Amino acid sequence: MRDNDDLKSRAKKISEILSKVYPEATCSLDYDKPLELLIATMLAAQCTDERVNIVTWDLFKKYTSVYNYASANPEELEEDIRPTGFYRNKARNIIGCCKKLIKDFGGKVPDNMEDLLSLPGVGRKTANVVLGNIYKIPGIIVDTHCKRLSNRIGLTKEEDPEKIEFDLMGILPREKWTAFSNSLVYHGRAICNARKPKCVQCHIAQYCDFFNNI
DNA sequence: CTCCCGATAT
């Protein structure tokens, strides 16, 4: 059984290594304003960032404001975002989200967790992406990579994303949260992928329960 | 726990 100080020192070492291996690690969604990151992240639910970027390249030229999305024809928006999957839910959520942004938030993307979570289609992952990247408010972004890697590395035993989020917050200094989340995504894509992790090439294999228990 | 869905790896 590992105690909390042991977890913290391991987390610190892993975080240091990953920040050196992926110094450029940042959100890989394409955007140049808050609304675009919010929409892109909503589309990224169960979809790779790469595919989202293909769709948003055209989408962001066609819909340039909350008003465009709020008054969009649902069927047309569905077609515009179709390749990202779950397109009916996502189109409905985007329209509902932008209507609420206009109605309750002056058309601006909220800068706090509670308001972001009140938006349809926005959960903690999406909220933390927006908070971290737009408002520089640290948060652990628990996507599928964060979940898989933090379990493999042994930083948490939890499966529930919210519990993982709070577990990691408890063992990493606040100023590392966003960068650490982003580096996990990079490492998850490049080395520690779901199907066949390349443990031989892994810089943190020495700290990894998954690798050491194979 | 179930539903939502297209794309790619195997």
Next chain:
DNA sequence: ATATCAGGAG
């Protein structure tokens, strides 16, 4: 042909 990728809502 099928398994897996990748979050949120009810």
